[in-house]
Amino acid sequence: MVTEIAPAVAPPPVARHGGRPHLLRVILKDRIGAVGVVIVVVMTLAAVFAPVLAPYDPTAMSSQRLAPPSGTFLLGADEAGRDLLSRALYGARTSLTVSLIVVFCAGVIGVVLGLLAGFYRGVLDGVITPAMDVLFSFPTLLLALAVVAARGPGTENLILALVIVFIPSFARIVRGTALSVSKEPYVESGHAIGLSHARIIFKYVLPNSVAPIAVQFTTSLAYAILIEASLGYLGLGVQPPQPSWGSMLSSGKAFMELSLWPSLVPGICIMITVLGFNLLGDTFRDALDPRLRGRSGR
Amino acid sequence: MLRVMLIRLVSVVPVLLGISIISFFVIRMIPGDVISSIMGENFGDPQVEAEMRRYFGLDMPMHSQFLHWFGGLLQGDLGTSMRSGQPVLTEIMDRFPATLLLAVSALVVSVLISIPFAVVSAVKRNGILDAGSRLTSLIGLSLPNFWLGILLVYVFSVSLGWLPSQGWGDGEGGFADLRYLILPAVTLGASLAAISMRMTRSSLLEVLNQDYVRTARAKGLAEAVVVTRHALRNSLIPVVTVLGIQAGALLGGTVVVEQVFSWPGLGTMVIRGISQRDYPVVQGTLLFLALFYVVVNLLVDLIYVYLDPRLRSGH
Numbered sequence: 001m002v003t004e005i006a007p008a009v010a011p012p013p014v015a016r017h018g019g020r021p022h023l024l025r026v027i028l029k030d031r032i033g034a035v036g037v038v039i040v041v042v043m044t045l046a047a048v049f050a051p052v053l054a055p056y057d058p059t060a061m062s063s064q065r066l067a068p069p070s071g072t073f074l075l076g077a078d079e080a081g082r083d084l085l086s087r088a089l090y091g092a093r094t095s096l097t098v099s100l101i102v103v104f105c106a107g108v109i110g111v112v113l114g115l116l117a118g119f120y121r122g123v124l125d126g127v128i129t130p131a132m133d134v135l136f137s138f139p140t141l142l143l144a145l146a147v148v149a150a151r152g153p154g155t156e157n158l159i160l161a162l163v164i165v166f167i168p169s170f171a172r173i174v175r176g177t178a179l180s181v182s183k184e185p186y187v188e189s190g191h192a193i194g195l196s197h198a199r200i201i202f203k204y205v206l207p208n209s210v211a212p213i214a215v216q217f218t219t220s221l222a223y224a225i226l227i228e229a230s231l232g233y234l235g236l237g238v239q240p241p242q243p244s245w246g247s248m249l250s251s252g253k254a255f256m257e258l259s260l261w262p263s264l265v266p267g268i269c270i271m272i273t274v275l276g277f278n279l280l281g282d283t284f285r286d287a288l289d290p291r292l293r294g295r296s297g298r
Numbered sequence: 299m300l301r302v303m304l305i306r307l308v309s310v311v312p313v314l315l316g317i318s319i320i321s322f323f324v325i326r327m328i329p330g331d332v333i334s335s336i337m338g339e340n341f342g343d344p345q346v347e348a349e350m351r352r353y354f355g356l357d358m359p360m361h362s363q364f365l366h367w368f369g370g371l372l373q374g375d376l377g378t379s380m381r382s383g384q385p386v387l388t389e390i391m392d393r394f395p396a397t398l399l400l401a402v403s404a405l406v407v408s409v410l411i412s413i414p415f416a417v418v419s420a421v422k423r424n425g426i427l428d429a430g431s432r433l434t435s436l437i438g439l440s441l442p443n444f445w446l447g448i449l450l451v452y453v454f455s456v457s458l459g460w461l462p463s464q465g466w467g468d469g470e471g472g473f474a475d476l477r478y479l480i481l482p483a484v485t486l487g488a489s490l491a492a493i494s495m496r497m498t499r500s501s502l503l504e505v506l507n508q509d510y511v512r513t514a515r516a517k518g519l520a521e522a523v524v525v526t527r528h529a530l531r532n533s534l535i536p537v538v539t540v541l542g543i544q545a546g547a548l549l550g551g552t553v554v555v556e557q558v559f560s561w562p563g564l565g566t567m568v569i570r571g572i573s574q575r576d577y578p579v580v581q582g583t584l585l586f587l588a589l590f591y592v593v594v595n596l597l598v599d600l601i602y603v604y605l606d607p608r609l610r611s612g613h
Contacts, residue, residue, distance in 0.1 A: 134316030137595075138588050141550030149572045149580045150324045222440070229442050230554050234569055246442075253448050253558070257456050267445035275440035 033283030039276025047092040054086035059241040066259040076261035079251060084265045087243040091266060094244045099224035102162040107217055110170025117171065118178025119205060129175065132168040140165050144227060153236045162227060166220055173216055177209040211288035218284050222277035229270050245270050306599050313592055318371060321585040322364055376585070377578035386582035390564065396466065397563030400482055400556065401548050407487025408494055416498035420506065421525055431495065438492030443551055447485035447558040454481060464560035482559045486551050490544055497540045502533040535606050542598030549587050
């Protein structure tokens with residue numbers, strides 16, 4: 001994200017009474033953050049308990065094609081008479097699983113690459129950083145498209161594509177903090193008293209990167225859900241009959257003149273989930289790093 | 299200033315090289331290889347296979363394949379479409395104007411929406427309007443643009459019948475009239491507006507705290523003049539950068555939005571290429587879009603240097 005604008009005003013002094021207040025408490029105190037937490041928790045529960053919550057098998061067809069919401073189908077049925085509520089619940093499962101796997105893998109790989117480049121510098125930095133810059137210079141969706149185009153549509157390739165897309169931003173952030181932290185006197189003294197590199201990394205470098213990594217993690221999740229949906233809409237993501245919000249929207253659009261429900265339900269799900277992660281990300285940013293406060297535009 | 303610009307120009311070279319290497323390997327990443335996936339049912343005739351392998355240059359070792367391909371690239375040769383038999387570059391140039399038209403219109407829409415809202419939001423900070431436009435932009439940031447497109451089609455085409463829902467006119471490949479452009483441009487522009495509104499607002503808030511704004515107020519200038527002449531102008535510098543970064547979202551966005559509206563641009567072309575396994579088309583179009591993105595960013599950086607005199611010295 002674009003936060004590289006130099007702060008024009010000095011950061012307000014932060015009152016600290018006995019260390020950092022508990023993160024969750026800070027987030028929940030912010031009303032907007034609390035809304036974000038609620039949305040994320042509800043959506044996660046929906047995804048985890050989809051098999052219990054869904055009234056029907058998400059792939060079971062019926063004769064009630066494009067039925068409006070009723071006692072039988074609470075949110076209506078799609079063009080094959082499948083229950084939209086059940087499909088939306090399983091769609092949450094698909095979307096959140098894919099996004100979590102992607103952001104987690106990209107995060108781990110990105111952090112390692114960023115540490116190697118920023119802490120050891122030298123040749124490693126000379127190789128990793130330009131490579132990340134090149135990946136960065138591809139528009140996100142196009143890069144994902146390129147990978148999917150080459151490997152073919154499908155869940156594994158989708159995950160692979162998205163991991164590649166999300167690595168550079170993590171690597172960049174961690175490299176930045178690693179570079180600045182390794183110049184600090186306390187790292188120097190760590191070297192002087194003979195601490196191992198691993199120890200310095202885990203004790204000094206990583207803790208300093210936690211805040212930006214956490215923010216990046218949350219906003220990446222929001223973005224990953226959007227890209228997953230886009231690729232699903234284009235028919236290049238998770239393949240049918242497994243329900244995904246993006247592909248539900250693309251078949252919904254085809255029957256829009258007959259019933260709007262198949263186009264409404266998945267879209268609302270995507271919007272609410274992404275909104276939840278965005279709210280959480282913004283609040284995270286403010287809570288973890290007071291210097292960034294007010295710069296997110298919120 | 300010239301030196302700064304030259305350095306920036308040179309820095310593009312490795313990126314361009316990297317992009318072409320990635321594009322080259324896109325085809326080589328295909329499981330199995332291109333030939334077996336194109337041949338489909340004819341697979342198994344070794345003579346045909348060898349013939350095709352030679353035709354696509356796949357019988358050469360990897361490095362000479364790359365050099366061959368790269369050499370062609372430098373001469374503007376992006377290969378030939380496997381379906382239409384036309385040079386890929388010709389097909390791209392046929393469709394690029396449509397994509398460019400859509401992207402530029404979306405940019406205009408987004409500026410028209412975002413700047414007024416950002417100004418109101420920042421000037422009346424924490425008021426009802428501010429809260430409202432911030433919430434709207436956050437929602438805009440969270441809804442997938444193709445879904446917005448679908449909803450707009452439902453309202454303005456299916457229900458009201460005011461605007462066409464797809465294509466761009468007479469079917470002869472000509473652009474019929476502006477009505478075809480409205481929905482796609484608004485769809486793409488709205489999501490862009492959400493981001494630029496947030497950026498402009500926060501950058502304006504920062505500028506409004508500056509000493510020179512206080513001075514302008516102190517010497518008795520009207521508030522409107524202070525905001526438009528002194529604050530907004532200076533706050534637009536970071537916004538220009540955001541627009542450059544947005545160019546990527548714009549190009550990616552066109553791919554999806556074009557699909558929603560069957561807009562005859564590069565986006566629909568690349569998706570059709572993927573589904574038809576027309577690899578040269580996919581490779582060429584992605585490469586072209588990535589290059590375009592790099593060039594746009596380069597231009598944005600140069601504009602940036604021009605707008606902000608502090609950057610001309612090279613810091």
